[in-house]
Amino acid sequence: DSGVTQTPKHLITATGQRVTLRCSPRSGDLSVYWYQQSLDQGLQFLIQYYNGEERAKGNILERFSAQQFPDLHSELNLSSLELGDSALYFCASSVEDFSTGELFFGEGSRLTVL
């Protein structure tokens, strides 16, 4: 158990819909990272938050948005969903920044868009 909690674990929805994925970082971790993993693909970095503020941005689509709340949990919002958005979405957390130590990954949220 990494201490990072992601909900929901599985989500099936239709094209055009909007979903919200939630992540609770490990106790004490200030940084939250979101990654997308498609079938047979690596981990695509989407976005990082540190203590409530956006820290770094990867190849995140404009249809996607995220935020980190004062209690440090984070939400990833995916809108106008397309079939290609079907993937496993991981949240990870760390004490500070990536460069200072390991990332702790949650178990992921598997999104299926039909």
Place this chain on the structure above:
Amino acid sequence: GQQVMQIPQYQHVQEGEDFTTYCNSSTTLSNIQWYKQRPGGHPVFLIQLVKSGEVKKQKRLTFQFGEAKKNSSLHITATQTTDVGTYFCAGPGRDDKIIFGKGTRLHILP
């Protein structure tokens, strides 16, 4: 753009054989991390290398960071079925983006 390339993409080895995966960056990395993802699981941190030419060992796993800090390798001696999974390297890129390689998927043949 900045990339982290991992080779090979897939590797099948007989149980007991050695295995090596290589990670190459187009730019110098301040550090590199390695993660393992079991089938159906989530990535789990293995190690972080920071110094040029650094070598670290964890039982049967040996990790190296190149002198130029642009490449790294993970070597597993005498593989076991528990080594099955995908091994990722990751490093901080420009603009603080975290870049993961596509991973090397290791299959162990009994």
